[in-house]
Amino acid sequence: MKQIVELIINGDSHDVIVEEHRSLLDTLREEAGLTGTKKGCDVGDCGACTVLVDGQPVNACLMLAVEASGKRVETVEGLQSASGALHPLQDAFMRHGASQCGFCTPGILMMARQLLEENPDPTDEEIRFGLSGNICRCTGYTKIFDAIRSAAQEMRTTRETEVTL
Incomplete structure (x- = not known):
């Protein structure tokens, strides 16, 4: 049955007609046209489809679109500012060469964003734990960790500057 x-x-309201069994991932990609969120394993093992729902990371392949009704969904497309400026995480990933094939990158960026919201100065162990469930088959994670630490530092500096103004 459709509903x-x-x-x-990403702050914009979308009314979509979906089958009750349709995943949030497929709805984002096909009905909303937001293809940044990747479809990897489709069983919640790889993390490529990670999005934030009401501020919490979820595997969009495991959540039904109807479960997300009325909730705030943030995808990797929502990281950029309205002016098109990259989020510090996106910028750091580019500067540090943290993505190779890039398939895992959207999910890792979303998970890292949530991690830095909760913990602006994570240790390597906290980053490792925070990214658990997000698999990268190319990089070996060293450059990903470097990028996250760099973005964290930049975001802390920005917050400190804003507080003193």
Whole structure:
């Protein structure tokens, strides 16, 4: 049975008609046209489809679109500012060469964003734990960790500057 679902994606409201068994991942990619979120394993093992729902990371392949109705969904496309400026994590990933094939990158960026929201100065162990469930088959994670530490430092400096102004 089809039903209308209201999704608030990256701050914009979208009314989509979906089958009740349709995943959030497929709805984001096909109905909303947001293809940044990747479909990897489709069983919740790889983390390529990680998005934030009401601020919490979820595997979009395991969540039904109807479960996300009325909730705030943030995808990797939502990281950029309205002016098109890259989020510090995106910038750091580019500067540090943290993505090779890039397939895992959207999910890792979303997970890292949530990690840095909760912990602005994570240790390597906290980064490792925070990214558990996000698999990268290319980089060996060293450059990913470097990028996350760099972005964390930049974000802390920005916050400190804003507080003193």
